[in-house]
Amino acid sequence: MKTFFTILFSLFLFQHTLPAQVAVEVPPPNYIRTVIFNDGSGYSQVPIIQLGQSINLEFDDIIGDEANYYYSIEHFNYDWTPSQLVKSEYLEGFDNVRINDYRNSYNTLQLYSHYNLQIPNEDTRGLKVTGNYMLSIYNENKEVVFSRKFMIYQPLTQVRVEVKKSREVKLIHSKQVVNFEVSSQEFIIRNPEESVWAVILQNNNLKTGIYNVKPQYNIGNTLIYKYDQLTSFWAGNEYLNFDSKDLRAATVKIRSIDVEDLYHHYLFQDHIRAFDPYTYNPDINGNFVVRTMQGSDPTIEAGYVWVHFGLRTYEPLEDGDVYLYGRFNNYELDESTKLTYNPGTGAYETARLFKQGYYDYKYVFLRNDGILDEGFISGNFVNTENDYTVLIYYLPPGGRYTRIIGVGNASSLNISN
Template sequence: MKGNTISDPLFQKKALFLSQIAVFLILNACTLFETTGSYTEPLPQVQGIENLFNVPGQIVTDSQIHSIQFHRGGNSSNAPIIELNSNQRLNLLFEVLQFESRQFSVHISHHNPDWSRSSIGRESYIDGLFTVYMDAGRVSSVRQPQYRQYGFEFPNDDLRILKSGNYMLSVEDADTGYLVMALPFFVTENQGSITSSVEQLITPRQNLRSTHRPVSRYRLPDFVDQPQFDLEFYFVQNRFWGRSEKASELDFSSPEEVHYEMDRNSPFIGDYEFLELNLSDLTQRNPQVLEFIPAEVPPKVILFDDVSGFSASGRLTGAGNFGRPVMSLNAQYANAQFTFDANLNPDEDLEIYLTGDFNNWAIQSANRLIYNEESDRWHTSKILKEGMYRYKYVVMENSRVDDLFFDDLFTNTRQEYHTFVYMRDSREFYYRLLQFNHFFSN
């Protein structure tokens, strides 16, 4: 991705901070940093890798932040997409495993389709305050551990959005100025209309996997005069915004619509799999829980083994980007212990990581699996709240994520898709997001 030069002092400060973090991140560091006072040191991220799930700049750096929810209001399964100049709102919720109140500030930035920073100034896309402060949060009823829940809803009277396009929501610790999370969202103009479908390609197969080729038709709004020059089209599978694919096969023969689709040589995997974790019950009454140890803080939950090639969850539908933790202040956290029978020689030059909607689909050093010779299993842990989650075990090889390495073959899985239509604004020099569509494979 090509990035623009950023002259904004606030963004220079964040860039300097992130560069300082990178110096201290060690790939093999598998433990969380300690909490000091009211600020928690950043959670290590694995650097310099390809095929990530997230967009450039999307990150959660604070190890004490959990149970993030970021979606269009009304349903936690909604994608973070709203219509410009409408009553639709985006809701951000997250929890910090600390009793003490912290002050967080929020601001947004406008981006191009490739998530490089757009060239327009803030005053062009924001009406109101450039920085807004969140409330003091609400304290949980449970202890061991006790936590505080923070929420923010926008656009609002203090923060109004004037342009469509790709955006990044950034949350900082107001006392230190450190960035604690950055999450992408989208603002569309609802101009024109899209109809979409998915072609399933039985042959040829890609590495013995079935493949999908989404196709769409975009009915043009009246103001688009030169679609072949002004429009760009993208597809995204399973809300992995960092893996958006630009449509390369375009048909402009009709004056009223554009037919666009994926390159036949670069389709999506049609049987992409997730593992499902149901932690609605932390005790051994839960069929996924082998042992529950309530005396520890947080309580320890030892899960039954996952086995490579035998754990697929079938036809899961879209469950949101961040899972479905129970957002009640009565719900409890636990230290979930994952055990994986990888059927893999530990001497091979491969690294295995746990990733899922519970950690923003990030590749983090803290969630790298460690081989135990006595049990002949791979182990890691993750602090999770009661709820429902999707996750995967992925392999890192030659600085590239292989998220298909442990998948079952020929599993019948339903895939979720989004398509986006952008227009280059030649007068104001930014990308407008004219329309999107949300659809599923059969």
């Protein structure tokens, strides 16, 4: 009996000394397409909403068999480890319920079922606290199909953000630096060096964010962040784009159209822009919009089309691979976005299935050592227009979860020295 309790106690200690697992998003399988996640307005993006606002998730299942999907919501700390809160402390109502709002495609060559989930709803009546959240979609076998992160904040502080050029001479034309201040006249932040963390996002992309930024110093009730390299981003270049709203008509970007089982759009070949002068080309910072000229309701009347890409390099690039990059698949690098070099055309090529619409994209280079080089093909130009978002996390003394107490935004259009 003594041996049994010794083993039991050892297992208890082992489980409680293991490091908490950091949550990561699960990318959707190939049959789940066009995931749109936002606050109900604008483009698909990581929703960063104020406490009490709603979020909206849409996606297509191109199997089109009206499969059953369920959702759950989990709360996380600043570092995406599970928080200590039980579900009833952060969620009003309940989750783990079926998504009942779905419709089948109409008058399209590719059949699909379109699902829509809005929170709050009659089951999940609201979320009670601020912080990091994960929305997960399950199938009937309780397997996670895909998941997406989102954040809820409460504007208890004012976050003033500005974008500046790098103070390092060799980087002044290729990097953008984010400086900001956090202030509050009424909300008192105690021990900010240990209790406050800042996250900086470029174009709402969690994968390239800068995390765990501490205040440089404070003046009264104002926290100052005036770093140079620590809060700097490669400026990148404006995104390329194509518009497939009309399945049967070529555009400035679409070279030719073919029809097999589905429509095929062949884009004009792109080229390496890293050595070209910067040219302003209005974009939507990697995002996309679903639209069609073949119907009045794009959610179920927009068709799917194979889009063929080509990046002319004349010879294969060494020590890495080329990928398509954009919000269309949440900036994931996978087989559907990997390009293969074709010696016959001297270009990297691939084809990917897209729902009709307007899409931003760029080519990125993933080095063999695992480092993603966004500017290797597109270049880095300080005049590039980028949006920046700063989130302020706070763990009060004795607190059981990390709160988000402020959000600030700025555009590099107003960049200064």
